[in-house]
Amino acid sequence: MEDDVMARVTAAVQRGQAGERASARVELETMWTEVERGGGDDFHRCVIAHFLADLQENQQDELRWDERALAAVDGVTDERAQEFDGSLRVRGFMPSLYLSLADDHRRLGDAGRAREFFEKARATADALGDDAYGGLVKGILDKVGRALAEGSAEPLPDR
Template sequence: MVRMDTPDAVMARIAQGQELAVTGDREGARRIFEEVWDALAGPGDDTPDPLHVVTLAHYLADVQTDPAEELRWDLRALAAADSLTDDRARQHHSSLRVAGFYPSLHLNVAAAHHALGQSSEARHHLDRAAQSCEHLPENRYGRTIRGAVERLRAELDADAVGPQGQSEHRAQHR
C-alpha cells in the first residue's frame, strides 16, 4: 500500500477495500468500493475529486467478474485521469505524477478489450500503455507494468482467443 503524505478519509476507505481485494475477498472489496462510489456520486453539485474517481474506478474494475463491467470501470478511471492534475496527485503522495498513471490504466483497458475479444481496441490501448511506460519509475512497480505490457502484447500477437471471444489466459496486469 502507498504511504500517504496527507490524510484523506476517502483514500483511506479505498485502501481498506483494496486490502480486502488483495487478501482475496473480492466481494467485500466490491461492497466497500461501491459504498464509496455511492458517496462520491451522490446528490449534490460538487464534482467528485478526480484522484478519488481514478483510484476508486481503477480498483472497482479489478473486482468485477464481468469483463464488460471491468471495461466500463477501467474507462471511467482513464477518463478521470484526464482531469487529474499533478498538484492534486502530489497532495496525496509527493511522488505521484499523472503521467505515471497512464501505463497501468491503458494496460487495464487493453486487457479488458482483449478479454472481450476486441483485438483492435486492445492493441490501441496497449500501444498507448507502451508509449507511456517512459513515465514509470525504474522500480518493482515499473518492471511489473512493463512486463505485463509485454505479456499482453505476446497474447495478442499469438491471437489466443477462446470459444466465446474471451482470452484463454487473461493478462496478469495488476
C-alpha cells in the same frame, strides 16, 4: 494531507487482495457513490474505478470501470495527486490505465481496440520508474503484448 477516502480505498484493496473480493467490491462501490455525490474528486474517481475494475466478475463490467478511470484521469493534476503522495505524476498513471483497457478489449475479443490501447500504454511506459510498481506494469505490458501476438483472449496468468 490526510485523505480518508484514500485510506478507505487502500483498506478495501487490501481486503480484495486477501481474497475478500465481494466485500471489497461493495466497499469500493459505496465509496464511488459517495464521491459521485460530492465527497471526492477526479483523483478519487480515477483510483476507485481503477481498483474496482479488477474486482469485477464480468469482463464487460471490468471494461466499464476501466473506462471510468480513464475518463476521470483527465481531471487530475499532478498537484492534486501529490497531495496524496509527493512522488505521483499523472503521466505515470497512464500506462496502467491504458494497459487495463487493452487487456479488457483483448479478453472481449476486440483485438483492434486492444492494440490501440496497448500502443498507448507502450508509448507512455517511459513514465514508469525503476521501482516495484514500474516493474509490475512493465511485466503486464509484456504479457499483454505476448497474448495479443498469440491472438489469445484468455485471462493473463498471475494478474
